[in-house]
Amino acid sequence: MVPADQLTAQMVPPAMFDEVSFASYIPDPAQPSQAEAVAKAEEFAAKVGKIRSGGGRRGLFGKKTPAVGAGLYLDGGFGVGKTHLLASIFHTAPSPKAFGTFVELTHVVGALGFNQAVEELSRHSVLCIDEFELDDPGDTMLISRLLSELSNRGVSIVATSNTLPGQLGEGRFAAQDFLREIKQVASIFEPIRVDGPDYRHRDLPPAPDPVSSDELRATADATPGATLDDFDELCAYLSTLHPSRYKKLVEGVSAVYIDGVHAAPDQSVALRLVVLADRLYDASIPVTVSGAKLDEIFTPEMVAGGYRKKYLRATSRLLALSRFEVTAG
Template identity: 60%
Template sequence: MPAHLVDRRPELGADELITALVPPPRFDAVRFETYIPNPDEPSQSAAVEACSAFAAKVGARREKKRFRLFGGTAGPSGPMGLYLDGGFGVGKTHLLASTWHAAPSPKAYGTFVELTHLVGALGFAEAVRRLSEHRILAIDEFELDDPGDTTLVTRLLQEVMDAGVYVAATSNTLPEKLGEGRFAAEDFLREIQSLSARFGVVRVDGPDYRHRGLPEAPPPVPPASLEESAAAHEGSTVDDFDAFCEHLASLHPSRYGRLLDGVTRVHLRGIHPAPDQNVALRLVAFADRLYDRAIPVVVSGDPLPSLFTDEMVNGGYRKKYLRAVSRLTALARDAAPAR
């Protein structure tokens, strides 16, 4: 019998929060060699070279310290921070994870939400101490639209970079910035103003690779077909959409990934437009964790793109909603052939 996500309440201990700071399953095997640049977008090839050079610089820093012990001054120079700037679906997370994989250990990789939860669980000083033991910290989805948490993480980065830790990051745009223009880099550097001189910006242009030449999301399935799919795939979960949205509200977003442990396919009954922005943003966070784990999605009810109303998509969180629709579309497409 299929399980229910609403029955799960995952917990993470302090040590687990540190050991869990690695790329999610979808990006566990990615490398620079597996990134396929769009031939029409030269910035993508340039980004691979820039990220590879940054990873090499992280590895060379130890040699620099050793050389200085013997009176030398030569060694790697340049910014200790790298910011990948671009729209959704251009492979920024692939490049971020590849940079992490190419850099030497010890190293840490997490989303912005995971870092804020880490600080909450360990305390600021202990989080700084633990993260300062790493050579590189990679941060995906830096939340520029949350002023309080942005300030907190900026302080955290100040401390760990002062301790010699390199930082690579991607982010979303600020709420008032619409579309995928060139606002992100400017906003990122302004929000981390005290550290902006330590970051170099690498632009990654291009269309959303997830849908190059591919059809749109498959339509919702009839309720009976959803139940058949759930019964046919071991490790499936089935939940009513409204009950599931209520359950997400009871969990910190940093636990959404652990909610999916052992799950092979997610089924949601009766989806419909999110009733408000709080629910919509939780669904965005959940969609990201689904995508990280490459878990196919089957839904009944309204089409997936209708999860977010026109008012939402045309508002301040446009980029997040479009990214979520893009990722959910890809996951629904993954499920379609095997239904």
């Protein structure tokens, strides 16, 4: 078992965001909210340092009241640079600090247990949460409690999502029954909107046509470090792994080739493919397929449902990966 401090120490931005900064974010002049978001993110990062070094307000009897952490929530569509800003805040904030997707955070809490997760994360100056989502009542209450505890202990929290805080959980479960918890999460954050088109597909053609199975296999064989899988066999294998292990699954892979792609047969398969797409994107691994196009994996019925934003994000990322140049591993 990985020690608790090592588990939280592994919570860092994906390698593709190692060098980003506020200065390297180029706002679109046609989208004023982007420049405003950069300014707000920089202000937040400066506030994190002050809160951590200040340690709270001293009272009449010499006892300090705990400093309450700041909260920032970057809301916007896909590919507008929210994760870039999130990673920039992480790089600017004093150590220790933590960065992870919402799903990764729930995995850490599950691995450590709630109380130990609070103890470990409360030592951090900031917790950066990418792709903040609330998919079920259990996660709603768990993360609500966690963030409230951390904020009260002086940990600042910044999150990105495609849903405003007050709308978290809509369409996924009976949100009315959990409105109090959802509002409690929302109250921690100052929401900032980041508008604009998806930079991953700006001025680009639609999804590339799939290649033939023969061409796919020949190219995979000629690419060092590449993997080649049948789509159905890959989906079956993913069902045997906890999603937290998908990151390990793609380590050291130079390119991914998938034969016989078709629409996901059900929601459970589709959601596992979403997690895989996120891990491939984090690692910048090119994807080439035969069969259906990558924008046909999630059916119209799926995209119209409560997980719409997950599926659209995954499609956006898979299309970006399909345009990457394959390099030798």
